[in-house]
Amino acid sequence: MKAQKKKVNQNQINSDxxxxxxxxxxxxxxxxxxxxxxxxxxxxxxxKKVLGIVTSLNIxxxxxxxxxxxxxVTAFLL
Amino acid sequence: MTTIPSFAxxxxxxxxxxxxxxxxxxxxxxxxxxxxxxxxxxxxxxxxMLRTEIVEDGFLTNLxxxxxxxxxxxxxxxxxxxxxxxxxxxxxxxxxxPFQVPLNPDKNPPLSLLGRIPFFYKYRIDFRMGYxxxxxxxxxxxxxxxxxxxxxxxxxxxxxxxx
Numbered sequence: 001m002k003a004q005k006k007k008v009n010q011n012q013i014n015s016d017x018x019x020x021x022x023x024x025x026x027x028x029x030x031x032x033x034x035x036x037x038x039x040x041x042x043x044x045x046x047x048k049k050v051l052g053i054v055t056s057l058n059i060x061x062x063x064x065x066x067x068x069x070x071x072x073v074t075a076f077l078l
Numbered sequence: 079m080t081t082i083p084s085f086a087x088x089x090x091x092x093x094x095x096x097x098x099x100x101x102x103x104x105x106x107x108x109x110x111x112x113x114x115x116x117x118x119x120x121x122x123x124x125x126x127m128l129r130t131e132i133v134e135d136g137f138l139t140n141l142x143x144x145x146x147x148x149x150x151x152x153x154x155x156x157x158x159x160x161x162x163x164x165x166x167x168x169x170x171x172x173x174x175x176p177f178q179v180p181l182n183p184d185k186n187p188p189l190s191l192l193g194r195i196p197f198f199y200k201y202r203i204d205f206r207m208g209y210x211x212x213x214x215x216x217x218x219x220x221x222x223x224x225x226x227x228x229x230x231x232x233x234x235x236x237x238x239x240x241x
Contacts, residue, residue: 008105010169013114017103021088032131047131064103064114065136067129069090069188 009061012037016064030070036063083170087207087216088116100205100218102192107165108137115190117166119203119218123193128177129186133162141181157185166192170220173197199223 019038032050034042041063042053054063087098100119105112106128113136117126133139144160159178166175175197180186202223207216225232 008112008114010105010114010167013105014103014169017101017116018086021086026091046135048135051135062112062114064116066116067131067189 006060006062012061013064020064025068028068030068032065032067034063034065036061082219082221083168084206084217084219087218089214096214098207098214098216100203101189102168102220104166104168104192106132106136107167108139108162111137113137117192118189119220120191120193121198121203123191125195126175126177126193126197127159127187127191128162128164128179129190130179130183131186132190133179137162137164141179144179144181146181147178157182171201171222173200 016035016038020035023040025033028040028043031043031045032047033040034050034054036054036059041057041059042050044050044053047065047067050065085100085102088101090097090099101116102119103114103116105114107113113132115132130141133144134141139162141160144162146158146160158181160181162177162179163174164177166173173196175192177190200223201220204219205216206218207213209215
């Protein structure tokens, strides 16, 4: 994982998560996603692939990574 | 006056019902690798647990290299686990947590967990879910555990035998 060369901005991470809670994620069930600057910049069922996509992008800060649960849990939804 | 950090519950749609869950946004750190993610604050879990992908792909650590612990049991049955110590940090605190990691990825929990041991010995977590008429709103607060009385003044419940 080459992402460690980038910085983590905790305020940005928190802000991105607040943004994410306002989104419907039903299309991402069972997938890992990377969130940066209020945008989902990578998605895949494999975290390894998501990390690879992020490495190839010109993102200044390390994104927030999380896996959207599958099954009956369908989405973050407000 | 000290500000107590509060965190919004995360709403999940489960069938036709909206369930709110206490998800904590943290930065996991091991060696020089930082991995921002979320943990479910799970007061019903004895120990914290990470999904295997975070260990293998995020921290580049082979599951076979983890120190093995005896099987752990949970709602989903027994599974063999290894231990990975990682630091969790937020804007308010930083703690080293020994995470259990299932050695069989098929036994992964749906969400990575922050359990009681040792975190709940150091921090008090309040769940506040009924302060509005909207059941989809809630928050939880985390603050350092403090005691007004000295520890030795607390009596052990009579039915719990001393070791």
